[in-house]
Amino acid sequence: MITVLVANPKGGCGKTTIATNxxxxxxxxxLRTALADADRQRSSLYWLKLRPSTVPRILGLEWIKxxxxxxxxxxxxxxxxxxxxxxxxxxxxxxxVDVVVIPVLPSxxxxxxxxxxxxxxxxxxxxxxxxxxxxxxxxxxRARSRAADxxxxxxxxxxxxxxGEIRDRALYLEVASxxxxxxxxxxxRIETVQADWYPLLRYIETAGWRGSxxx
Amino acid sequence: xxxxxxxxxxxxxxxxxxxxxxxIEALSRSGPVVQAxxxxxxxxxxxxxYYDTPDLRLLTRGIALRVRKDGERFVQTMKTxxxxxxxxxxxxxxxxxxxxxxxxxxxxxxxxxxxLLGLILPGELQPVFSNRIRREVRVIDGPxxxxxxxxxxxALDIGETRAGDVTEPIAEIELELLKGSAENVFDLxxxxxxxxxxxxxxxxxxxxxxxxxxxxxxxWQKAEPIVFDxxxxxDEALADVFNACFKHWTANESAALDGRDPEGIHQMRVGxxxxxxxxxxxxxxxPEDALAWLKExxxxxxxxxxxxxxxxxxxxxxxxxxxxxxxxxxxxxxxRRAAAREQAKGYEQARSAIVSPRYTEFVLRFGGWVEGRRWxxxxxxxVLDRPLVAYADKLLEKRHRKALKLGRQFEILSxxxxxQVRIALKKLRYTSEFFESLHPSRKTKRYVKxxxxxxxxxxxxxxxxxxxxxxEDLANRSALPSEQAALQRAAGLLIGWYARGxxxxxxxxxANWEAFxxxxxxxxx
Numbered sequence: 001m002i003t004v005l006v007a008n009p010k011g012g013c014g015k016t017t018i019a020t021n022x023x024x025x026x027x028x029x030x031l032r033t034a035l036a037d038a039d040r041q042r043s044s045l046y047w048l049k050l051r052p053s054t055v056p057r058i059l060g061l062e063w064i065k066x067x068x069x070x071x072x073x074x075x076x077x078x079x080x081x082x083x084x085x086x087x088x089x090x091x092x093x094x095x096x097v098d099v100v101v102i103p104v105l106p107s108x109x110x111x112x113x114x115x116x117x118x119x120x121x122x123x124x125x126x127x128x129x130x131x132x133x134x135x136x137x138x139x140x141x142r143a144r145s146r147a148a149d150x151x152x153x154x155x156x157x158x159x160x161x162x163x164g165e166i167r168d169r170a171l172y173l174e175v176a177s178x179x180x181x182x183x184x185x186x187x188x189r190i191e192t193v194q195a196d197w198y199p200l201l202r203y204i205e206t207a208g209w210r211g212s213x214x215x
Numbered sequence: 216x217x218x219x220x221x222x223x224x225x226x227x228x229x230x231x232x233x234x235x236x237x238x239i240e241a242l243s244r245s246g247p248v249v250q251a252x253x254x255x256x257x258x259x260x261x262x263x264x265y266y267d268t269p270d271l272r273l274l275t276r277g278i279a280l281r282v283r284k285d286g287e288r289f290v291q292t293m294k295t296x297x298x299x300x301x302x303x304x305x306x307x308x309x310x311x312x313x314x315x316x317x318x319x320x321x322x323x324x325x326x327x328x329x330x331l332l333g334l335i336l337p338g339e340l341q342p343v344f345s346n347r348i349r350r351e352v353r354v355i356d357g358p359x360x361x362x363x364x365x366x367x368x369x370a371l372d373i374g375e376t377r378a379g380d381v382t383e384p385i386a387e388i389e390l391e392l393l394k395g396s397a398e399n400v401f402d403l404x405x406x407x408x409x410x411x412x413x414x415x416x417x418x419x420x421x422x423x424x425x426x427x428x429x430x431x432x433x434x435w436q437k438a439e440p441i442v443f444d445x446x447x448x449x450d451e452a453l454a455d456v457f458n459a460c461f462k463h464w465t466a467n468e469s470a471a472l473d474g475r476d477p478e479g480i481h482q483m484r485v486g487x488x489x490x491x492x493x494x495x496x497x498x499x500x501x502p503e504d505a506l507a508w509l510k511e512x513x514x515x516x517x518x519x520x521x522x523x524x525x526x527x528x529x530x531x532x533x534x535x536x537x538x539x540x541x542x543x544x545x546x547x548x549x550x551r552r553a554a555a556r557e558q559a560k561g562y563e564q565a566r567s568a569i570v571s572p573r574y575t576e577f578v579l580r581f582g583g584w585v586e587g588r589r590w591x592x593x594x595x596x597x598v599l600d601r602p603l604v605a606y607a608d609k610l611l612e613k614r615h616r617k618a619l620k621l622g623r624q625f626e627i628l629s630x631x632x633x634x635q636v637r638i639a640l641k642k643l644r645y646t647s648e649f650f651e652s653l654h655p656s657r658k659t660k661r662y663v664k665x666x667x668x669x670x671x672x673x674x675x676x677x678x679x680x681x682x683x684x685x686x687e688d689l690a691n692r693s694a695l696p697s698e699q700a701a702l703q704r705a706a707g708l709l710i711g712w713y714a715r716g717x718x719x720x721x722x723x724x725x726a727n728w729e730a731f732x733x734x735x736x737x738x739x740x
Binding site for chain 2 (some may be wrong): 002025026029030031032071075076144167187191198201202204205206209
C-alpha cells in the first residue's frame, strides 16, 4: 500500500481537490483506493457521498477523531489533512505516510507558509525514519500569469522537488459537484487536463513504492 | 533465478545454460538429449515484446510484462522476479489472452497483480525490447544412471533480442525439472557441459533484454541468514550452509561480471569465503576427496577474484582519504592512474575466471553434490544424524581458547604475533556467526559484537599491509623511471599516513582486546 498525505496548514489551497482527484485517478487505474478525511468540514466525505455508483469505487474513511487505522486490502490511501491540525495529531498521520503532497497556490503569502511547513515536515522524525518523499504541487495556476512564474522560482528554491503544475480550470468544480474527479471522465476528451496530473502521479508511484518497499 | 532453489511445492527448479549457437545446436543432437527423449522435439517460433513505462517502473518493481505472439494467438504474461533470487519468494505469473500485440491491463483481474503493477497512466506502456526465438522442446523421461526416475523438460532456444537498432543473439538450453530431484538437473547439465562447454545463465530473457536496452546495473545480493535450532542435525546444517553459500555467490555473478558496482565482486567473494569457512568448520566430517576438491576450487575462484577486490578497496577506501588531504600532489595522481590500470587487469582476470569452463564445471558439480547430499557416504550416517549443537559448541570452545592463548600479553605482541591472533579471531568469528542462532540471547550478541570490533581494528592493520605490498608491486612493474619515482614517493606518503593512524588507534585496539577477552562465551551454560 502507498499512503499519500495531502497537507498544507494554509486553508483554501485546494487540498480537497488534489486529494479527491488523486483518489479518482488511482481507482480508475484499477487500484483498491481509500480516501481518508481528517477535516471537520468533511468535504472529501461529502464528495464521496455524491459519487455515482457507475464509476470506480473509493472507500471513505472518517479520520476526524480517534486513532487512524488503515483497513486491510487497500492499494492506495489518500489522506485529506485539514489546515491547522494540532501537532500531535499531525504526527500520528505522518507516522505511516509514504508521500507528502503539499499543494501551493501562486501567491507570496501561500509560498511563505508552504516554505515554513516544508521545514517543519523535513524535521519530522517519522518522515526521516521512513524516508518518506515530500513534493510540492503548484495548484490552480493560470497560464502565463506573472504569479505563476514567480512560484516556479520559489518552489525550485526549496529542499523538496516540485512535482508539477495543476492549471486552474472551471472543470474541477463542475465535476466535483457530481462526486467525480477528472480521471472519471473519458480520456480522449480531456487528455490535456489529465496530463497536468501525470508528473505528480508518477512521482507518487515511484517515490511511494520505494517507501512502502522499505517496510 | 538462483540455481539451487530449495525443492518444494510450487517452486520451479530450472537451470539455464548458454553457449554459442553452434554449441547449442550440437548439444541438441548429443547423446544425453537425443537418446533419453522420445521422438522428435516440438518446434515453435515465439515472438515476445516487453513493455514498460518510460521511467521503467515495472523494472523497478521486479515485474516483466510481455505480449507473446504464438502463431495466430497473442498472450499477455506478467511475471515477477523472485526477490533475492531465493526460494519461497513471492514469485507470480499471470497469463491472459489478448487481442493483439498491445498489452491490455484491464485483462488482469487479479488484485495482487494490479497492486504490483501500480498505477499505469494512459499511453505510458511502450515496447522496450523484443525477442524472437525458435524453441525446440524435448522431454527426458525414465531412470538416470543410478536408476532414479526423473522427468526433465529441455527447451533449446535460438534467436535474438532486439532493442532499437541493437541486437544480441540468444542461444540457451533450459532444463526444467518436472519430476525427480534437483540433483538430476545438475547432473544432466554437467553431462552436457562436458560435451560442449556452456555457461550458466542466471538471467531471465527479460533481464537480458533490459541489460541490452538500458544502462541498468545488475543487482547484488547479501547473504541470507542461516538459522539453526537445537534439533538441527549436522546433515541438515550441511545442506543449509552449502545451499546458502551457493545461492549467495552465484546470485552475485552477473554483478561481478558487469563490474560497475564493486559490491558485485565483493559479495561473490563473501559467498565463496563463507564456503571455505564452512569447509574448515565441517571438513573433518566430509569425504576426503570431496573436501580437497572443494577447497581447491573455492580457493582458486577466490584467488582469481582477489586482485580486483584488493584494488577496489585500495582505490575506494585507502587512497581516497589521503588524496583528499594532499590534493594537487602529482605523485598521488600517478598512483591512482597506475592502480586503476591494475584494477582493470584484476577485473579482466576475474571475468575470465568466471566464464572459464573450469568454473562452470565446479558450479554444476557442486550443485549436484549439495542437492544429492553426496557427503553421505557409507558408515557416516551415525555421525551426520546427530544434533549440530554439540559439534558446534565443541568447535567454538576450541577456537575461543586458541585465540585467547595466542593473544596472551597482547600489548607487547610482535607484528607476526598479532597476525596470528587476527587469523585465529577470523576463524572464531565465522564459526560464531555460523552457529550464533543455536544460542539466541543477549550474551551471544555481546560476544559477537566484541569479537567483530576487535577483528575490525586488527583488520585495518591487514588492509594497510596489503596496500603496502600492492604499491611496491605497482612501482616494480612500472617501466618508466619517472613514474617509478612518483609511485615510490606516493607509497611513502600512504604508508606514513596509515602508520600514524595505526599508532593513534593502538590504545583502542588494546581496549578492544581486553573487552573481548572478558566477554562471556555464549555457548557455555
